[in-house]
Amino acid sequence: MAGIYIHIPFCKKACHYCNFHFSTSLKYKDAMIQALLKELELRQDYLQNESIETIYLGGGTPSVLDVKDIEQMFTVIQWYYNISSLQECTLEANPDDLDKDYISDLKSIGVNRLSIGVQSFDPVDLEWMNRSHSAQQAHDCIHDAYTAGIDNLSIDLIFGSPTTSDNIWSENLELATRYKIKHLSCYALTVEDKTPLKALIDKGKSLSPDDDRVARQFHKAQTYLKSNDYLHYEISNYCLDQYQSRHNSNYWNQVPYIGIGPSAHSFNGKERQWNIAHNQKYINALTEDTIPYELEVLSTDNLYNEYIMTKMRTSQGCQTSVIKGMGEKYERHFLESLSSLIDEGKVIRSDDYYVVVDDYKIISDQIIGDLFI
Ligand code: SF4
Secondary structure: OEEEEEEEOEOOOOOOOOOOOOEOOOOOHHHHHHHHHHHHHHOOOOOOOOOEEEEEEEEOOHHHOOHHHHHHHHHHHHHHOOOOOOOEEEEEEOHHHOOHHHHHHHHHOOOOEEEEEEEOOOHHHHHHHOOOOOHHHHHHHHHHHHHHOOOOEEEEEEEOOOOOOHHHHHHHHHHHHHOOOOEEEEEEOOOOOOOHHHHHHHOOOOOOOOHHHHHHHHHHHHHHHHHOOOEEEEOOEEEOOOOOOHHHHHHHOOOOEEEEOOOOEEEOOOEEEEEOOOHHHHHHHHHOOOOOEEEEEOOHHHHHHHHHHHHOOEOOOEEHHHHHHHOHHHHHHHHHHHHHHHHOOOEEEEOOEEEEOHHHHHHHHHHHHHHOO
């Protein structure tokens, strides 16, 4: 099995906290689509005819595209890739791009899951984040998706921002559960370098996220969503039974994937490569049938660290037999580093797996750092 990720590097507006690769100018949209189609063709052998289980259009904002552009990509994927086992086809979308007709057209070309960047249902939150949509549009797009027949919805929500009071966060969670959203990605606001948010904080024009508020709201999501039958299957991800994101779960299970588009990463089990994060240079290179990328051959140390980093964030945890398969050095290091974490009650053993205890999930990154080689 394998996955295809396509990065659509355009957004209508720059959200203040965002450090993904995108441009707010759609001037080169058509040239970009041609370049993406070319890359899909040129890299058809990368996955060695492995069966594609998932396709994910992310970004950026894929919903700025016309349906015919997306359909063209699917056609080219069918030409060059083995999609006989395709299960999940996700499109990331912003609420202001979605209406019933657009969603039904997406459904008719094979999109069966929408990941919607709601972030909050509160107007003050949305304004503070500089989102392109209103709170009303966040509500409307969910109704439109259900009416158009796509009910496999994921929504992103951000907690911990200076405008997100505990009440607002509780309301956001309540609305998500009332709408019976199948999958929720709840992210703590982080201040990344080179973002407008970082500049605003440095100039004293915005408050930084408050650690106590972040912790409170993380725990609120854990307890509230659990009591509403959501599985907390990865540190930032919750879902109703059977609605895990297959695409992201495959990333965390080290399943190979190809990343198409500027800044997209690919992984084939031995190497990781990433395309240039520059729209014009990407388009120019593809016009000349070349792919502008860098590549890293992964050492066993890299593979061990990646395994720890991804799996320790999941509810399944890290499997001793997998680490043992990497060599005695890794098994010894893993078990030695774990002993104090187990003594402190931060990690528990469940059969062959080691899992971070619920109360300590908020410090997963610290625990993962302790296990790195
Ligand atoms: S819409 Fe998404 S990708 Fe675009 S700026 Fe906002 S958060 Fe970033």
